[in-house]
Amino acid sequence: MNSILLLQLTLILCSLLLTIGMIIYLKHQMELIILPIQYAGQKLMHPLLEKPSPIQMSELLHTKSKQELLIFTDTACPHCIPSLEQFLEMKKQRNLNVSFSILLKNGQKEDQELYRDSQTNMRIIPVDEQMIDKFQIEEFPYYIMVEEDETISYAAPFPDGLYSRIPAK
Structure with missing residues (x-):
């Protein structure tokens, strides 16, 4: 019984770590494609x-x-x-x-x-x-x-x- 509970906790922990890793990766990818602050809407503000x-x-x-x-x-x-x-x-x-x-x-x-x-x-x-x-x-x-x-x-x-x-x- 303890081994099943330990296995479930291990799987939950692994999926939590995987989810956190995916969130960090996606956040980094979004920073690469999000428009810089000088953009207003979709248009570049005039310098x-x-x-x-x-x-x-x-x-x-x-x-x-x-x-x-x-x-x-x-x-x-x-x-x-x-x-x-x-x-x-x-x-x-x-x-x-x-x-x-x-x-x-x-x-x-x-x-x-x-x-x-x-x-x-x-x-x-x-x-x-x-x-x-x-x-x-x-x-x-x-x-x-x-x-x-x-x-x-x-x-x-x-x-x-x-x-x-x-x-x-």
Whole structure:
């Protein structure tokens, strides 16, 4: 009787040790695949978020503005124009008061007409790869809000999170 009880206790102890070993192994494996803290949801947070702008806005825009939305686009991007149209429609619907500029990668003079809008006074600034690299842009379109103190308060490939931050006229 004692040998059966001892055998059962040994089996329970072995299965407990095996379970603990499996938990430790799986925990270690999960640490390898869990996203680092700089990820929000499934998207990587922009490395310049809440940091100073890599360039002075007055150098880029040749104006002084309290807050500036930079919309990075590429002439080869099929999503840029529809995204910009959606942003302009939302700006109009919500009567948002925001100064913005379109930074057009590889833009030529004739490309600027793609973005021309008779009702919106938007600045279209052709930029090169060096400017794209300074802002660490890896996809297009990309929306970056630069505050008056030249810190970046918003950075995302879509403008949805901006609407609550921008005051109405």
